[in-house]
Amino acid sequence: MSGGLKERVAVVGGGSWGTTLAHLAAMAGDEEVVLWMRDAEAVREVNEARTNRRYLGDVTLAPTVRATTELGDAVPDARLVIVCVPSSAFREVAGQAGEFVTGDQVLLSATKGLEPRTFVRMSQVLAEETCARKVGAISGPNLAKELIAGQPGATVVASRYREAIVVGAQLLHSRVLRVYGNLDVKGVELAGALKNVIAIATGVAHGLGLGVNVRAMLITRGLAEVQRLGVRLGADALTFSGLAGIGDLLATASSELSRNFRVGLGLAQGRALEAVLDELGEVAEGVNTTRVALELARSVDVPLPIIEGVGRLLFQGATPGSVLDDLMTRAARYEIDFDYTAEVR
Amino acid sequence: MRAEDRERAVEDVVTRVMSRVLERGPQALEAAIADTLYHERQRVDRERRGKERDRRLALLDRRRGRLLAGSDEERRRLLREVAEAFAREVLGNFDPRVHAFATRAVPFGLAALLHASSPRQLLRRFPVLGLEDRLAVQGEVAHARALKDLGTIVCVPTHSSNLDSIVLGYGMHELGFPPLLYGAGLNLFENPLISYFMHNLGAYKVDRRKTAPLYRDVLKEYATVSLEYGYHNLFFPGGTRARSGAIEDRLKLGLLGTSLRAFANNLRHGRPRPRLFVVPVVLSYELVLEAETLVDDFLRETGKSRYIITDDEFASPRRILQFMKGILELDARIAFTFMPPLDPFGNRVDEAGxxxxGRGRPIDIDRYLRGPTGELVDDDERDHEYTRELGERLVDTFHRGNTLMPTHLVSFAFFEELRRRNPGLDLYRLLRTGGTQDTLSLGELSRVVAALRDRLVALEAEGRLRLDDRVRRERADDLVLMALRALGTYHTRPALARAGDRICSRDRNLLYFYRNRLLGYGLEAA
Incomplete structure (x- = not known):
């Protein structure tokens, strides 16, 4: 008989969300949680001082979190492997982890992004770069800094394989984090990635000093765009009214803790994109996702006015005022998208 | 299946099918029998009136009586009786000696079709006309052959024509493969000559008029059991012949999933050679025997097409004769492409099995079926998902192995040019009327063909499809002439024909059929 796994979690990627997930998993069970980080200094800090100051300040991590720089130390025998590295490095790291992955393991992506050019979702990258089949995603309104401070929250574990959902719930569900399952992994991942673009837009509005009406408009119409594209690509429309859809969008698009929101805020203050990103010091996936979303929308012929506006702002030097103006002067349309091209006449 | 395995197979199939019903409780037992009798009654009701029909109806009535009055014990007996009758009907009568003989006879078997004579007469004559010159075998033949001794092969070809079975039976034998078991529709057995070859090429009978779920369970279980016994199998994963002429993009997962089930059973029983290898084969015909009937059926109304066609060109020896003449006189080709083998989960398999x-690292595939403590876990939902992924990879593989001939290329070019010149015309109107501009000059068509060929060459370089060497090599206007010749020779009305210095379509449905072979590559006009 081959095989055998431990009921433990490995987290690949020690940024703010990866470290938080490791901490939450440790709080949910008794087993050790192994956190893979690239940086040996950060590993030492986690193992000795129990902090990850670069991303999470003074927060003390659970004692059963153990960091390592070796994927071969983290990945083998873990029932659940969560990969949480920026989308630009995701394929590379997933491929390296694949060296140690076996077909009985569950792999979840905690990264919200899409691969440029191929439009591939992160859980698909996991399936392509490893032998794992029971792959999926974890996504939802999960601002790391709130959760690691012990505030309650909820998340979605999505996979076409029910076993992946069950394992995710068993190993992550706790008093702090409620886990919901969803079989529509495509919808969950698209919602999670695309909402970052809308968050940039609401950040801009906030930075311009605009009030809650504008924010509500951008959130609801932004969700309509995200859902329109998602459904066109085969996602379930209802997923977008769930935690990974509207839930995540509400959190991300109205919180200064959100990196993408902060990108918008910076742009509204008239600063250049590079300067804003430099100051952030973390990856804002929404910038890359805007580009991918626009390409993707073109390939399937779905109009995305808000996301297109963000694109002009980020990459074509348009001013926030002119983008907003363009959005407001479009023809009146029907709200419910049976035919989203139909104008009100 | 060999005689010594037959009884064991019947017993295994019946026991497994029964236990799956019985584990769901006494109500499921009653429902399974009632359901089967209902479906059978519907089927027999539609049969021609006569003694045989009366006899069957009486048998169904008696069974119904036993179901209603019977104890649990009696119902179990009844279920066994019904399942066993299905199983015995399905089981082929395979004899390796006859197989060897039949495969030798196939090349002139086709010639026999030309003369519409009996196999016995044919064998006395030994004509030399053969299939071998028309069959272009390509791809990973050696790879597939290397696997046949390391495990059990499941050959999964695309399906365009009833001739596929014969071409495959012959081709696989010529390439040194052992006989393959396969389920063939009853209509194939109705043609006495074909029936003779079918029987002896390892075919077992599938009666698609039998719609009872229990019958389908028996079929699937028979495929599973035969795979476990080590019989190489052949399934058409598309189910039926592709009506539209396109490469299959949706597969029937039920039969496909038997490879995974057989693998799991092999592991559970610790069998010595548990592996199964899925070998995709793409058959590309320059001309398709039944093209006219298939596309008419497809266009009749999508969704209302007939699942079983018995009155097509295949039923007419005269049409087969014309077809073979066409193929032989024209240098028309059948490409027989072996694609890289996969395991039941859709992973690539190397020559050592x-x-x-995705990065070429070896996988311990047993672990896909094991739980956290290393035990084998049954999970139908999980297995369905694994099989769905295998299906997705197969669809991709079929497209990559699709070999495009001049008929496909030129039909596509002409059809898309019609669409471009008649904007706003929906498909059905375009097919019916051809639009206001329905002819092209040879020069115009050649230019479109040349441009399309360039795009196809680029796609071939990316490994996304294959081109017949003539498509790669010949000048565009020669390709047009080749296609005109081929399309004008066999079919009742040519898909493309010359009218003075113009080229027009005399049968746009047929044009559409050949054009569809290029679907799935993003080549069509928006």
Whole structure:
């Protein structure tokens, strides 16, 4: 008989969300949680001082979190492997982890992004770069800094394989984090990635000093765009009214803790994109996702006015005022998208 | 199946099918029998009136009586009786000696079709006309052959024509493969000559008029059992012949999933050669025997097409004769392409039978079926998902192995040019009327063909499809002439024909059929 796994979690990627997930998993069970980080200094800090100051300040991590720089130390025998590295490095790291992955393991992506050019979702990258089949995603309104401070929250574990959902719930569900399952992994991942673009837009509005009406408009119409594209690509429309859809969008698009929101805020203050990103010091996936979303929308012929506006702002030097103006002067349309091209006449 | 395995197979099939019903409780037992009798009654009701029909109806009535009055014990007996009758009907009568003989006879078997004579007469004559010159075998033949001794092969070809079975039976034998078991529709057995070859090429009978779920369970279980016994199998994963002429993009997962089930059973019983290898084969015909009937059926109304066609060109020896004449006189080709083998989970397999991940690293595939403590876990939902992924990879593989001939290329070019010149015309109107501009000059068509060929060459370089060497090599206007000749020779009305210095379509449905072979590559006009 081959095989055998431990009921433990490995987290690949020690940024703010990866470290938080490791901490939450440790709080949910008794087993050790192994956190893979690239940086040996950060590993030492986690193992000795129990902090990850670069991303999470003074927060003390659970004692059963153990960091390592070796994927071969983290990945083998873990029932659940969560990969949480920026989308630009995701394929590379997933491929390296694949060296140690076996077909009985569950792999979840905690990264919200899409691969440029191929439009591939992160859980698909996991399936392509490893032998794992029971792959999926974890996504939802999960601002790391709130959760690691012990505030309650909820998340979605999505996979076409029910076993992946069950394992995710068993190993992550706790008093702090409620886990919901969803079989529509495509919808969950698209919602999670695309909402970052809308968050940039609401950040801009906030930075311009605009009030809650504008924010509500951008959130609801932004969700309509995200859902329109998602459904066109085969996602379930209802997923977008769930935690990974509207839930995540509400959190991300109205919180200064959100990196993408902060990108918008910076742009509204008239600063250049590079300067804003430099100051952030973390990856804002929404910038890359805007580009991918626009390409993707073109390939399937779905109009995305808000996301297109963000694109002009980020990459074509348009001013926030002119983008907003363009959005407001479009023809009146029907709200419910049976035919989203139909104008009100 | 060999005689010594037959009884064991019947017993295994019946026991497994029964236990799956019985584990769901006494109500499921009653429902399974009632359901089967209902479906059978519907089927027999539609049969021609006569003694045989009366006899069957009486039998169904008696069974119904036993179901209603019977104890649990009696119902179990009844279920066994019904399942066993299905199983015995399905089981082929395979004899290796006859197989060897039949495969030798196939090349002139086709010639026999030309003369519409009996096999016995034919064998006395030994004509030399053969299939071998028309069959272009390509791709990973050696790879597939290397696997046949390391495990059990499941050959999964695309399906365009009833001739596929014969071409495959002959081709696989010529390439040194052992006989393949396969389920063939009853209508194939109705043609006495074909029936003779079918029987002896390892075919077992599938009666698609039998719609009872229990019958389908028996079929699937028979495929599973035969795979476990080590019989190489052949399934058409598309189910039926592709009506539209396109490469299959949706597969029937039920039969496909038997490879995974057989693998799991092999592991559970610790069998010595547990592996199964899925070998995709793409058959590309320059001309398709039944093209006219198939596309008419497709266009009749999508969704209302007939699942079983018995009155097509295949039923007419005269049409087969014309077709073979066409193929032989024209240098028309049938490409027989072996694609890289996969395991039941859709992973690539190397020549040593080892499954590989996306980066070419070996995989221990047993672990897909094991739980956290290393035990084998049954999970139908999980297995369905694995099989769905295998299906997705197969669809991709079929497209990559699709070999495009001049008929496909030129039909596509002409059809898309019609669409471009008649904007706003929907498909059905375009097919019916051809639009206001329905002819092209040879020069115009050649230019479109040349441009399309360039795009196809680029796609071939990316490994996304294959081109017949003539498509790669010949000048565009020669390709047009080749296609005109081929399309004008066999079919009742030519898909493309010359009218003075113009080229027009005399049968746009047929044009559409050949054009559809290029679907799935993003080549069509928006």
């Amino acid at each position: 080892v499954s590989l991940d």
